[in-house]
Amino acid sequence: MNCSRARTAGSTPGRPQRVPRTRRGSDRERSKVIPAKRNTDNVGRIPVEDHAFEVALSRGRAADVDLDSALTLFYGANRQDRARRLFQAAAQARDTALGRRLTLSAHLHMITRCALSPSCKYCSLSSSIPSVSDERSPLTLREVIAGARFAEKKGARSLVLVGGTDPDGSDERLRKIVARVRAVTDLDLAVDVGPSLSERTVRWLGRQSVSPIYCSMETIDEKVFAVAKPGDDLGARRRFMEMVERSGGHLGNVVMNGLGTPESLVRTLLESRRFPHTTHLHISTFHPVRGTPWARRRPASLRSSLKALAIARLAFPTLQLGLAEVGVENPRDFASVASQLAAGGGNTLAGVLVYKNLRIDHMERIRDQATSLGFEAS
């Protein structure tokens, strides 16, 4: 699981749309966009010619996004007028593929403990401040049921059961929770406990119509991953995602902006093409949490997350895409709803977040905001 996820996720009614096959432009077109550069950490210093931006945007409109054109869009959109056009193209792609209907979901944290040691450097669990790390204390079964009922009462259609990563497995507890929540609510269910499940349980979840099964990669940059998540294993995450696909399940993924370079962010987004069963893809924006090893690290910019979101929409028009933020940790959280819709996000938004000692209900505000923007939210 990724503790900076929460804003958008959940299962989607009807047949989930998966990652489309890659379409490649001509070599002549590719030569007009900027070449992929390694370790380009400074977004503002990569110049993009008008013509190159236009070529990349027109390829984006045709869902023909490779790494070079994605980076051209990313850096080119540092200019306000280009960012506006990128967002408009992404919103148009979303409207064409999915329409303007939003499904409101809920997230329940944490249904299982996280056994990683040490904890991820950005995670509340690594905070030396007890009131912060306690936010991620596992819920009792009774609290899980109460949280699910609360979500349903508030009008959520789907519920993401979010927990920590346990390499020894969370199968038994997860099955018990899914069965109990199913017995007391009519919510569609999704799970996010990282690579903590056996293939047998993944297949069982499929039979229970629990979808998607999340496994957040955060970044495919192995060095950056090892620094940010010293107790985690990127290879185990990849293997788990492959196993979910082999089992016929649908995948959810979260990518974190702020872990590495813009190039590694874009590469990680486009990596979804390797997992054609992906139906949900979210971008979290690193925000420092008090008391953690990364408490003094500079936050990632919401604007760069929005650019990444718009590029992801052009690359994957039919996916459920959005920003993943945690309201209790990120004061910019609510403002991002309108921004992400304008940048092509949708069509599932989390309106309810339940933690051990905290319940957040944004349902009415999101409904009002979505309606005023011309969306129908249910």
Ligand code: SF4
């Ligand atoms: S420490 Fe565990 S719960 Fe926290 S972000 Fe890492 S995997 Fe998720």
